Amino acid sequence: xxxxxxxxxxxxxxxxxxxxxxxxxxxxxxxxxxxxxxxxxxxxxxxxxxxxxxxxxxxxxxxxxxxxxxxxxxxxxxxxxxxxxxxxxxxxxxxxxxxxxxxxxxxxxxxxxxxxxxxxxxxxxxxxxxxxxxxxxxxxxxxxxxxxxxxxxxxxxxxxxxxxxxxxxxxxxxxxxxxxxxxxxxxxxxxxxxxxxxxxxx
Numbered sequence: 001x002x003x004x005x006x007x008x009x010x011x012x013x014x015x016x017x018x019x020x021x022x023x024x025x026x027x028x029x030x031x032x033x034x035x036x037x038x039x040x041x042x043x044x045x046x047x048x049x050x051x052x053x054x055x056x057x058x059x060x061x062x063x064x065x066x067x068x069x070x071x072x073x074x075x076x077x078x079x080x081x082x083x084x085x086x087x088x089x090x091x092x093x094x095x096x097x098x099x100x101x102x103x104x105x106x107x108x109x110x111x112x113x114x115x116x117x118x119x120x121x122x123x124x125x126x127x128x129x130x131x132x133x134x135x136x137x138x139x140x141x142x143x144x145x146x147x148x149x150x151x152x153x154x155x156x157x158x159x160x161x162x163x164x165x166x167x168x169x170x171x172x173x174x175x176x177x178x179x180x181x182x183x184x185x186x187x188x189x190x191x192x193x194x195x196x197x198x199x200x201x202x
Contacts, residue, residue: 043098055087061174101159109146121191135165143194
């Protein structure tokens with residue numbers, strides 16, 4: 001037998017042997033862990049609505065210079081065509097009635113609202129700023145701290161003071177007033193737009 005024949009035969013046998021060997025794949029394994037934190041659903045109660053009392057006006061409000069502001073301490077202030085005794089101001093109050101103590105929450109709130117005459121929904125005037133403070137830290141109105149639902153206006157740890165409650169003040173402005181005249185105005189009437197408040201875990 002020639003050398004070439006022997007070489008070819010050996011080569012073929014070697015190839016067949018290689019093909020016949022089983023392929024063994026190395027397995028990789030690990031585990032996945034799962035975790036969750038359960039929190040009591042937050043529940044809130046509007047204990048008091050915002051009251052600006054009795055306000056007098058000397059002419060139709062026309063802009064930002066005509067305003068009535070209500071602090072979270074109940075103090076009223078007037079500019080432009082508006083005036084009053086300073087009495088009768090009541091900040092809105094929202095109490096947290098359920099939630100997990102020790103957890104931090106965000107208070108989110110509308111930065112504007114619309115009051116409409118209860119007898120004529122086309123007669124309106126707006127609130128252009130809303131301020132929130134903790135119930136134990138009321139202040140005179142300075143500037144709006146609320147910036148819409150989805151944006152935190154205040155953070156607070158539930159149960160940290162023994163009183164889970166918040167106060168809201170606001171500013172009525174002549175900007176955008178429409179068909180304004182004497183009457184009883186409210187956000188809770190046709191043509192009115194209320195202030196939304198949401199409290200969520202941080």
